[in-house]
Amino acid sequence: MDGKAPLEVIASSLRRERARTGLSLTEVAKRAGVAKSTLSQLESGTGNPSVETLWALCVALDIQFGQLVDPPKPRVQVIRANEGPAVYTEHGDYSATLVASCPPNTRRDVYRIVVAPGPGRNSDPHMPGVVEHVVLSTGRALVGPTDDPVELRPGDYIAYPGDLPHTFQALEPGTTAVLLSEYS
Amino acid sequence: MDGKAPLEVIASSLRRERARTGLSLTEVAKRAGVAKSTLSQLESGTGNPSVETLWALCVALDIQFGQLVDPPKPRVQVIRANEGPAVYTEHGDYSATLVASCPPNTRRDVYRIVVAPGPGRNSDPHMPGVVEHVVLSTGRALVGPTDDPVELRPGDYIAYPGDLPHTFQALEPGTTAVLLSEYS
DNA sequence: TCCAACCGTTCGACTTGACGAACAAGTCGC
DNA sequence: GCGACTTGTTCGTCAAGTCGAACGGTTGGA
Numbered sequence: 001m002d003g004k005a006p007l008e009v010i011a012s013s014l015r016r017e018r019a020r021t022g023l024s025l026t027e028v029a030k031r032a033g034v035a036k037s038t039l040s041q042l043e044s045g046t047g048n049p050s051v052e053t054l055w056a057l058c059v060a061l062d063i064q065f066g067q068l069v070d071p072p073k074p075r076v077q078v079i080r081a082n083e084g085p086a087v088y089t090e091h092g093d094y095s096a097t098l099v100a101s102c103p104p105n106t107r108r109d110v111y112r113i114v115v116a117p118g119p120g121r122n123s124d125p126h127m128p129g130v131v132e133h134v135v136l137s138t139g140r141a142l143v144g145p146t147d148d149p150v151e152l153r154p155g156d157y158i159a160y161p162g163d164l165p166h167t168f169q170a171l172e173p174g175t176t177a178v179l180l181s182e183y184s
Numbered sequence: 185m186d187g188k189a190p191l192e193v194i195a196s197s198l199r200r201e202r203a204r205t206g207l208s209l210t211e212v213a214k215r216a217g218v219a220k221s222t223l224s225q226l227e228s229g230t231g232n233p234s235v236e237t238l239w240a241l242c243v244a245l246d247i248q249f250g251q252l253v254d255p256p257k258p259r260v261q262v263i264r265a266n267e268g269p270a271v272y273t274e275h276g277d278y279s280a281t282l283v284a285s286c287p288p289n290t291r292r293d294v295y296r297i298v299v300a301p302g303p304g305r306n307s308d309p310h311m312p313g314v315v316e317h318v319v320l321s322t323g324r325a326l327v328g329p330t331d332d333p334v335e336l337r338p339g340d341y342i343a344y345p346g347d348l349p350h351t352f353q354a355l356e357p358g359t360t361a362v363l364l365s366e367y368s
Numbered sequence: 369t370c371c372a373a374c375c376g377t378t379c380g381a382c383t384t385g386a387c388g389a390a391c392a393a394g395t396c397g398c
Numbered sequence: 399g400c401g402a403c404t405t406g407t408t409c410g411t412c413a414a415g416t417c418g419a420a421c422g423g424t425t426g427g428a
Contacts, residue, residue: 006239006249025376035417040377047415048234050385055190065190066250110364112319112339135296135362137321137338154321155296155360176339178319178362180294209406219387224406231385234415 006069010054011045013068017061018043032060111179115141115170131182132162139175143168152177190253194238195229197252201245202227216244295363299325299354315366316346323359327352336361 018028025043029036033056041047042057058065134143136152143158144150146165150158160166162181202212209227213220217240225231226241242249318327320336327342328334330349334342344350346365 006235010235024374026374036376037378037418038416041415044377048236050232050234050415051190051194051238052232053416054235064250065253066248069249110317110319110341112341133294135294135321137319137360137362157294157296176321178321180364208404210404220406221388221408222386224408225385228407234385237386 007048008045010049010068011043014039014043014057014061017063017067021061028057028060032056109181111181113168113177113179115139115168115175115177117170117173117175131159132166133157133159133180133182134168135178137176137178139173140171141169141175141177142171143177191232192229194233194252195227198223198227198241198245201247201251205245212241212244216240293365295365297352297361297363299323299352299359299361301354301357301359315343316350317341317343317364317366318352319362321360321362323357324355325353325359325361326355327361 018025021028023031025039026036029039032039032053034053038047038049038053039057042049042053054068055065058068134152135157136143136154138154140154141152142149143152144160144166146167149167149169151171152158168177202209205212207215209223210220213223216223216237218237222231222233222237223241226233226237238252239249242252318336319341320327320338322338324338325336326333327336328344328350330351333351333353335355336342352361
């Protein structure tokens with residue numbers, strides 16, 4: 001949600017997505033049920049489309065609604081095992097290192113976590129709509145909703161709602177995992 | 185992108201998000217710079233807002249644009265180390281198991297990959313806007329753009345554009361990693 | 369060459385969304 | 399009880415988005 005004018009972003013997105021499908025402006029307008037004059041104006045940045053118009057175009061282009069406003073941007077980035085911002089519990093038996101932060105508008109964080117055996121870490125519910133994915137790298141752990149955790153072994157994967165109380169309890173020394181925290 | 189009417193979704197989303205902030209309808213309308221009558225109509229499902237109006241409301245409510253139309257849906261899911269759809273190279277020295285597929289509209293896949301030492305796997309460029317994240321679990325590997333790969337050790341993280349040629353070459357037996365493929 | 373079919377743009381007419389005022393209802397302090 | 403302040407709603411007016419028709423431009427076949 002940057003200060004960029006949404007109309008220009010939508011205009012370029014419409015052109016880009018239409019180019020991706022290889023369809024003509026007339027064809028897309030026909031499929032979406034909107035006048036081609038309207039689509040022409042939108043792609044040129046003129047006008048302020050209504051939701052129904054945009055929705056029809058999204059369906060015709062087979063894309064997500066938010067996909068029209070979020071732009072892309074890539075680059076190579078390396079964070080070594082002992083680098084990156086890390087958070088620890090007071091007992092030092094749990095550490096989470098943020099390796100892929102939100103730049104700045106995506107909706108997911110990737111952590112590498114190291115947990116020592118013990119009572120485990122119980123996390124309070126996060127914001128609604130958060131989903132957490134865990135792939136166990138080494139060791140053995142009890143992961144998932146606090147009231148119904150699952151035992152994971154190396155290579156195992158689990159996903160669970162992050163807006164419910166959940167836990168991560170290591171059962172062996174040297175337990176590490178990759179955690180993907182995904183906002184809706 | 186289901187067949188649900190977007191106007192109703194937006195109406196309920198606006199009510200929900202405004203309730204989250206605890207602000208009054210009048211206050212939100214004032215902050216967004218829209219008439220409170222307009223906001224009232226939108227929250228009641230009447231009317232077909234323009235992009236600028238919605239955008240102003242998103243800024244006032246401090247939420248993402250797509251957050252108004254995409255509803256939430258979580259659940260617990262476990263895929264064991266030997267389960268899940270897997271793809272192999274012809275030589276069997278590379279396997280990727282999809283653990284978190286796109287359900288069906290999110291923009292990322294999570295793979296657990298196992299690679300044997302050898303010449304490595306060179307991937308052709310994917311669609312534009314794809315970003316790949318790798319966290320090495322065990323072993324040692326050369327990962328990244330084909331013309332400038334990076335040596336990773338357990339716990340190391342790398343991100344690189346997926347729309348450029350890239351490689352994954354294991355340097356030790358038993359090399360495993362978690363791969364997050366993210367579409368823009 | 370001519371005609372037809374398509375492309376995307378521009379124009380006027382109609383429809384509709386956004387605005388502000390006036391409205392009923394609820395809350396606080398005197 | 400009575401103002402003065404909230405809350406969210408409904409109404410009429412004006413501006414703006416949407417539509418369909420007509421436009422100039424390009425391609426392809428008879």
